[in-house]
Amino acid sequence: MATKAKLLDVNAKEKKTIELPKGFSRIIREDIVAKVLEALKKEQPYSPAPEAGRQHSASGKLIHRRHVWKSQYGRGMSRIPRKTLSRRGSQFHWEGAEISSTVGGRKPHSPKVEARKGKKTKINKKEFKIAKESALSATANPREIIKRYNSLKNAEEKAINAPFIVDSKITSLKTKDLIKSIKKILGNELFKLAVRKRQIRSGKGKRRGRKYKSNAGLLIVIGNNEELKTNSFEVVNAKELGVADLARGGLGRITVYTEKAIEDLSNARDVEKEKQGESKKERKKGNKKKSSKKKQKKTKRKAKKKKSQAKKPKKEEKTKENKREKEK
Numbered sequence: 001m002a003t004k005a006k007l008l009d010v011n012a013k014e015k016k017t018i019e020l021p022k023g024f025s026r027i028i029r030e031d032i033v034a035k036v037l038e039a040l041k042k043e044q045p046y047s048p049a050p051e052a053g054r055q056h057s058a059s060g061k062l063i064h065r066r067h068v069w070k071s072q073y074g075r076g077m078s079r080i081p082r083k084t085l086s087r088r089g090s091q092f093h094w095e096g097a098e099i100s101s102t103v104g105g106r107k108p109h110s111p112k113v114e115a116r117k118g119k120k121t122k123i124n125k126k127e128f129k130i131a132k133e134s135a136l137s138a139t140a141n142p143r144e145i146i147k148r149y150n151s152l153k154n155a156e157e158k159a160i161n162a163p164f165i166v167d168s169k170i171t172s173l174k175t176k177d178l179i180k181s182i183k184k185i186l187g188n189e190l191f192k193l194a195v196r197k198r199q200i201r202s203g204k205g206k207r208r209g210r211k212y213k214s215n216a217g218l219l220i221v222i223g224n225n226e227e228l229k230t231n232s233f234e235v236v237n238a239k240e241l242g243v244a245d246l247a248r249g250g251l252g253r254i255t256v257y258t259e260k261a262i263e264d265l266s267n268a269r270d271v272e273k274e275k276q277g278e279s280k281k282e283r284k285k286g287n288k289k290k291s292s293k294k295k296q297k298k299t300k301r302k303a304k305k306k307k308s309q310a311k312k313p314k315k316e317e318k319t320k321e322n323k324r325e326k327e328k
Helices: 030-041 125-139 142-148 168-172 175-186 188-194 204-208 259-327
Strands: 004-008 014-019 082-088 091-096 164-166 198-200 212-214 219-222 234-237 255-258
Touching (some): 030 125, 164 175, 164 259, 168 255, 175 255, 255 259
Parallel strands (some): 004 164, 219 234, 219 255
Antiparallel strands (some): 004 014, 082 091, 198 212
């Protein structure tokens, strides 16, 4: 795995070499990445529409008296909310509605969006870290990029100069110039895959709220204090970068990093290490305090035992003296 990479300028010319963070040189664990992505899917809130099954003109107040208009007396009908399907004069044909036991009625205990709010996915911290780092290293691995895209099956690994790290000046370019510079950096074959395409879905999915389907396209990772506004490519901040961004549609997504993004990623890793070191120190201190308290308790117990043992023989001596006096 590469520990150093070329820094390119806006015109795709080599500027200098940069040291990559250690996350780029991790062994790729596809199983852990798949596990994390599957766990993240469970975060999506799910529920039916709040008024689903409650849009009928069916009231529960039905009359059961004799000789009254719209009475249900003598029909042998259960007392549930009903809607009128048809009528002939004073004769009505009703059908049950609204309640859960009827056709087209509401669900009795449907899932609610509020129940999912505030709940986070349960993933181990170490596993989440491994998944993110393996997704990062996959973006820097030409073999993984070729494996992901079918059109690159016949391409050589040497032809793909991953990872693609560009000067931070790219964020100040207009969209027209940005597209030109990315075309130079990636090359024609990769650029075709990098462009975001949207097409109308074939089949019934069009009617079910998913009319269009689109490819993942290129991902541009920028620094924490940088800004880049484009609709042609997906842009993510280094601080907000996650496994779902890097491994959308599988490992080895084509990604372009700015120089500042790489710096921020390496700084974030250093901060994590410091926090881990501090937490270890705190644990050690806590363990020392606990051990000192235990020692104090032990010493107190021993002192109490000694006192009790010292008092006992005196009582025995007194009892012996009393016995002698009685015998006399």
